Amino acid sequence: MIPINPLVMVPGPTPIARSIQDQLGRETISFNDPRFVSEFNSLILELKTLWRCDGMAFVIAGSGTMAMEMAVSNVAARGERVLVCSNGHFGDRYIDICSRKGYDLDAIKAPWGASVSLDEIDKSLSEKKTAVLVVTHVETSTGVMLPLLELAEMTRRKHPEVLLVVDGVASAGAAEFYMDWGIDVMLTCSQKGMGMAPGLGILWASKRAIQKRLSMPPIAESFLDFAKWIPVMEDAMAYWGTLPVNMIWGLAEAVRIIKEEGLEERIRRHRFFASAVRRSVSSLGFRPGTPDDLAAPSVSVFFYPEGSGINDTRFRSAVYDEGAHVSACQGDFTGAGFRIGHMGNLTPSMVVSLIAAIERACVRCGCRIKLGTALAVLQEELVGG
Numbered sequence: 001m002i003p004i005n006p007l008v009m010v011p012g013p014t015p016i017a018r019s020i021q022d023q024l025g026r027e028t029i030s031f032n033d034p035r036f037v038s039e040f041n042s043l044i045l046e047l048k049t050l051w052r053c054d055g056m057a058f059v060i061a062g063s064g065t066m067a068m069e070m071a072v073s074n075v076a077a078r079g080e081r082v083l084v085c086s087n088g089h090f091g092d093r094y095i096d097i098c099s100r101k102g103y104d105l106d107a108i109k110a111p112w113g114a115s116v117s118l119d120e121i122d123k124s125l126s127e128k129k130t131a132v133l134v135v136t137h138v139e140t141s142t143g144v145m146l147p148l149l150e151l152a153e154m155t156r157r158k159h160p161e162v163l164l165v166v167d168g169v170a171s172a173g174a175a176e177f178y179m180d181w182g183i184d185v186m187l188t189c190s191q192k193g194m195g196m197a198p199g200l201g202i203l204w205a206s207k208r209a210i211q212k213r214l215s216m217p218p219i220a221e222s223f224l225d226f227a228k229w230i231p232v233m234e235d236a237m238a239y240w241g242t243l244p245v246n247m248i249w250g251l252a253e254a255v256r257i258i259k260e261e262g263l264e265e266r267i268r269r270h271r272f273f274a275s276a277v278r279r280s281v282s283s284l285g286f287r288p289g290t291p292d293d294l295a296a297p298s299v300s301v302f303f304y305p306e307g308s309g310i311n312d313t314r315f316r317s318a319v320y321d322e323g324a325h326v327s328a329c330q331g332d333f334t335g336a337g338f339r340i341g342h343m344g345n346l347t348p349s350m351v352v353s354l355i356a357a358i359e360r361a362c363v364r365c366g367c368r369i370k371l372g373t374a375l376a377v378l379q380e381e382l383v384g385g
């Protein structure tokens, strides 16, 4: 049998371009080899420029969860009020992270599939002096995107002293945001919209976030301390922890690809593919987990058609056997549907293969659909777009 890996259509990792894999496979050199130092320094500059950051960008070995912890630890001191908003699995994870750090912690929760209410956030910030507001830009467990620009504008206008920390794990490289919207710390990982393999956390911190960290006493988290990493991010000749050289080369190539496509064009492409996937999968009777106005450009939840009797595990393994890897739902949505990650360096052919695999899986699971229904919708979208 020809060994073919299924298409990686989960919400991270996402398909890795050949040129990125080549960087990962390069012969490793020292992290203080002048050639690497210069490549690293350029990468940090590139990240700051592309996402309009007036402070510092950080590239650190670890996953998105590490970046979540790093982001909040550097701008909130013990005893300060931190307000965390959650509308799903990863917002809840942020509440858990913050609950371990001695903050005066409050949480606003919205039901799964909904967005947190900006009015509720405004009200809570008005009631009590708050140091840090934490939100999730795209909640990967539900596919809901927060209106981040609106939130950032409201926060800056009405609560200018509050620092805004954003989990952009499922948005960077796929959804629109810029640090100059009024974001203080944005965090992401390498393996989603950025299109790289898992292994790196990426953070952008505004000038005032850096000032906040430098005005705080030493923090408990040593490896995650901005103060330890700033000299390295300014010039990789400095040392704090060994830099993951090959991963960084991979990320530099991923950022080069983003620049070549153009960040704005990339975001437009994500919106376009997301809407094409939603229309196409819906045509088979699956129900999107979010209304159109909240739909993320990077990840979608689809509920199984009413009364279809589809078995979740069986369906997802049938999609896998047909050549595409999709994800299970989490938390409140477990078993009721599946998730598709449609982000990163995707091509139209990949999306066509995904939809074709879903159609065949439906038939294999005894679902009465007409083959070609969803493909026809998708093809129309692709030709029209």
Ligand code: PMP
Residues within 6 Å of the ligand: 011, 012, 063, 064, 065, 066, 068, 090, 136, 138, 139, 140, 141, 167, 168, 169, 170, 189
């Ligand atoms: N936040 C969000 C919104 C996520 O989607 C994820 C991962 N799916 C994380 C945080 C955690 O990232 P990681 O799995 O890389 O630790």
